[in-house]
Amino acid sequence: MKNKIILSCLLAIGLSGCTAKFLEITPETNLSSVTFFKTQADFTQAVNACYVPLRTIYNDRSFYLSEMHSDNTYYARNTAFGATEQQEDLADFSIPVSNNLTTNTHVLNQYRQDYLIIARANQILDVIDKADFDATAKADLKGQAQFMRAFAYFELYRYFNRAPIHLTAVPNRAEAAAPVGTADDLAKIIIGDLTGAISGLKSKSAQEPGRATSGAAKTLLANLYMIQKNWAGAEKLCREVVAEGSYSLMPDYNNAFSTSTANKNNAESVFEVQFQEGSNGYNGSFFYNFLPRPMTEVELKTLSGTSNPQPQTGEGNNIPTPDIIAAYEAGDLRKDASIKYITCATTLWEGKTYPVINKYVRPHSLNGNHGMNWPIFRYSEVLLFLAEALNEQGKTAEAATFMNQVRKRAGLAETTASTQAAFRTALMNERRVELAFENKRWHDLARTDTFKEVIAAYGARIKANPFSYYYQKGYTLRSNSFTVIEKYYPLPADEAALNPNIK
């Protein structure tokens, strides 16, 4: 008996040997960063994840900050519905600003999503040179990571003109908050990354559709040069894109924009945000945000074509203004392709018939879920960049040839503007209608320093006639509307609270 007991005691102790191993429990349903970042497949997956925040940015944020924050679109006020001031403040140029910071949530989320891209790219760029796999594949993957990082910094550069700088992955709490770089610092990073990306990335003809290409990198860098008024630099890059021969305008303007399933990454597409309809969570839903409300399911079905339309409540956003509608020349084929009208019988606004953005009205299968891609750069913009860069260098006649390619496709005659100044005006209007609702307008107003006068005049027009801007009769603008017309957004207060360098 005694022996048995001693035996069982020993057994019990034996059971629990190898303590260190017993205490080492690693997650079984997640990989850990220690074991990741080794193979080509690892890096491919990591690069794929860099693109993901673009879906959030373009589905939820960019249009508030770039298009509704301009004279192109406005919101469709629904007085029966509240909690909409975050976007109204952007459209009304009345975001709260205190200590050069803002509490606007869209500004905050845009900022955070850009840094999510930067952080993911940094994880890759920290270690990819040391990884051992096929050099060509590596150059392309590294180029994509550089492109994505440059893209995110470019957004920060345009929106804020300053931002904290992270060029390596953050390992711990202490290094989470970085010093704030100036616009020049940001530009340097963008130029450096894009220079690398241009040499490493595949061209459109060789690249998997939807990924960053050398042409996209050149266009992005050209955009930076346009802002910097480095006209020669922009001209050179745009000419290279044109010369590459991979790009052409789609014969029908309508087809430059994808449907829910087709026409994606077409010949005109330089870079676009990729969505996929379906229940996997890669879909967009911006179409719905761009509808006036309330809208019945019957009305909605005429636009969405889904089998299960649901009535839309709340407040609609990104509704074309009378100003943009007036900006189209007579006979411009782009007008109907860009804007259509919908009558909402139950809306409180007495006008009842609203314009909606037609570029993204594409039938899809399920309510609230569609797969249209969002254009970031189209070839027509490359042509317009080139035209503008040439005109600014005094080569107005040559500039006209490129702008006229765009006008021709729109069914319009060649431009009559022959002086540099007249051409400049014509080109800006051309950009406005060609790229309407593609989140370009605010940035154009800002980089040409015309934003103050244009927006002030626009504000005066709304105040004079709120009904034309979808206000119910008897309602008017809030008293603080059009009081904050600034070239750059203030940095988000929530992030400043966590980064003492942001002052």
Place this chain on the structure above:
Amino acid sequence: MKNNSIVHRIGNQIGGVFLGLFLILSTSLMAQQQAASGKVKGSDGSPIIGASVSVVGTSRGASTDGEGNFKINVSRNETLRITSVGYNSADVVYNGQKSIDVTLTVDNKTLNEIVVVGYGSQNKKEITGAVQTVAYKDLKDLPVTQIGQKLQGQLAGVQINQTTGQPGKGMNIRIRGQLSVSAGSDPLYVVDGFPITGTIGAMNPDEIEDITILKDASSTSLYGSRAANGVVLITTKRAKGTGMTVSFNAYTGVQNVPMKGRVQMMDAEMFAQTKKEFYEDAKQPVPVEFQDPTQYRGKNNDWYDALLNKDAPLSSYNLSISSNKERSRTSLVAGVLQQKGVVRNTDYQRYSLRLNSTYDISDKVTVGFNVAPQMVYDNTPRTDGDRGTGILFNALHTWPIMPIYEADGKTLTMYNKFPASTGNIFAYANWVRSADALINETTTTNLLSNAFIEFEPIKGLKFKSSMNGEILRTKFFFFNPSTATSAINVPIPTTAVSIRQNVENLSWLNENTLTYSKTLWDDHKFELLGGYTNQYFRQESTQVQADTYSDDRLPTIQGAININRGATTSGVQAWTLTSYLARLNYNYKGKYLLNAAIRSDGSSRFGANNRWGTFPSVGAGWVVSDEAFMSDLPAVSFMKLRGSWGIIGNNNLGNYTSYALINNTVNGVFGNTVATGAAVSSLANPNLGWETTQQLDLGLDLNLFNNRINFAYDFYTKNTTNLLYAVQIAQESGFGNFNDNIGEIKFWGHEFSVNTKNTMGKVKWTTNANISFNRNVVVALAPGIDRVYGTFHITKVGQPFGQFYGVIADGVYKNAADLASSPQVPGRSVVGSIKLKDANGNGVIDYGGNNDDRVIMGNPFPDFVYGITNNVTYGNWDFNIIGSGSYGNQLLVRHLYSTANLDLPFNVVVGVKDRFRSEANPGLGMYGTTVGGGNVTGIERDWMNSRFVADASYFTIRNITLGYTFAKPTKVYKSVRVYASCQQAYVFTNYWGGPNPETSAQSNGAGDGGNLSPGVDLSNYPVPRTFTLGANFNF
């Protein structure tokens, strides 16, 4: 469709088995009755019930009935030993007397009571820590279904709130005000020495022998890194006395929701009138539906009331058999509980069995086995939560002009379609239909078991090795047919969704301890304990979510058109813990007491650089009343001073928190092709460790007047540092937070309890009362961070934890002059809109950011909590009343967010009637104008203001019971007690936000009810008032 019927069938079968067992056992017992009989009395002449009578040296035994009588089989010259708790035992030699009458004297050393403590038991007198015990026999008459409900109001320093009335759920137990920024705050539950990984909510209370609460560090430190929230030791029933005893307890009752405390919502006519005025004030045409509000007179639709069941039944049956043979002891408890809830379609059933056996294999070796299988079936509609999941919350919001039934008065309406022109911007399903049609069922099967061997090679040296196992399987099935929803703004028909979830937990624990006790030189008593333990836990879960069903009658996976990949998951959670522990108890003459303990824990949850933590404690006590000089004070029967200090930990920090994880579902799309993507989703912290609590406790135990008054007082301070905290970091890093040990919270408090024997004659009246004061203050958070926000809360350095945070409502702008001279919300304030206090004095009202006008406007934690129990017996009658309360705490009335929405998309509280309508008709200043739309009304709705905060002090009569005992044995039974009882008899409170002032949302995340957002009333399942009738049979 539901497996309900199967469960019922099993229930009936168990019932049948019960009855059979019951009959067999009672007949076999009757055969044992013999002629020798007697009576046991106390020194005051009253009979002693339940005293145990045994024949020394044999296994024969009996216990006394309700009149103190016993019968036993005994031969001449054998000795009878009579024992009863609280009395000195007596030996009587049987010499043929006709009646063996015994008088027992009261044991004034009731403190010799043995108390279960961590890893052993101890004489109560010798304990140096803050330990409180509740013997189950004192609580057995409470016909409630959960252990937590039994303990409410009984324990000083332990706050127990019932946050929801959902059967089997909602008991929130906090010892000494424990809380944490992000780690769990529930105490550690130890069942028969086994720290279980779940809660005790589903355990059958009848299986319990006693419960010990360990509060201070010297009593908890043997549980090391899991001890900081306090420890609840549960000992299950073992065989006692001698021979065999059988008892059967049954009760049945009905539950109702009282009218008192329900939210005062507008009725149909009042609502239509308010709608009418809304349009009139806005100078807009009144929709035809509201032009004549009187048309709704007498046609009110009370959606909340429609969801409630009247007289919901409840019944419970428990059979206990205890058998004590010479070398084996067995105790069996079998229980059945069947409960319908007070909300429609609620069904709760519990079938449980526990078998505890011990065998003395030899004089030196004892082995034991406990096995406790259990099954719980629960179907509760989605009652709790906000707009997404809370049908009760939603019912409050639904327009009372919307019909519940079609014109026939029987058929439930499908969907309430008032046109959008009436401002019906949110769609309402029929909640009654939803409650009936939604399936939300959980079936839990659970097996808890222990096996141990104890070996005593020489006297005083004991080796014990135990193996404990817990298997828990949870099967969850949710089906939302196309005709139902639990969310507002989901039009019917909706997309049918099913969720299936299977979770399997396995936990085992091996413990090996060696104890040696020895008294040296007569007066020096030593007890040494050493131990080594290993525990392992693993959980595997699978979830499948499917939607878009072609037929609601067939909610199979294959019946769905779509599998939701994002919500279809499988997961594994595992942890391990290896520990060494040691304790020394020493006392001199039982007068000077010393205790030292230490545990070292290695945990897989801690970072690689920080895997082991050590938790020491010391305690000392002085029994002053044993000193000679105290003999001059005969009034003092007992007096002990005690103190303890120690360090304990909290390891509730998640299983893989220290690792940098890769999320490999961050997928990209290129063209129409999905490309798997992976991204680092969290930062590693190899230094991550436990939360550390240093606790100091000073206590006094004082018994007066021959122990008629027992008084206890404790003062404690706790300093919790290394708080586990997902420190918010700048998101420019790509991460939202970093898991770190940081910050400090200080807790302190006073606890008083007093037990008195008020009268001891024919009428015995005892009173137990306790009161505790718990306080906390945040000493530090992360460097550079002085605050963390909850949903409507702030946790700020220098302030108590989790305070309500918002702007102070200050009436409405009465007129243009008032508006012009007062701070405004830029662009939003108008005459008649809500006026708020400009707390930061910058001339405008701002909300958001760190320097706005929000201030602390309320505290979810009480000034004090208290409980009082009175027990009176007179002859065969017994009467018991228990009350407990809380004072000074507030609740955030979450539904007011929308039930005072002045745009009137929802039904509103009656108070909105007295809103601002014009300068001439300014109302009561509580609610502003309805004119101006969300831009104006949104301020008082979306900005948390002081109007949302309500005093939630309460005193609840938990239980009133009146019982009568038929003490005279019959052929069938030894004694029977019948009783009538009322639970939750009455709630005294001024709280107006809902029926339950104890409520608070419970969640693990950062949302309402998360650690940082306590005290939010989300209109949870109401706690019913229950009337029961019951009977206890002893055979």
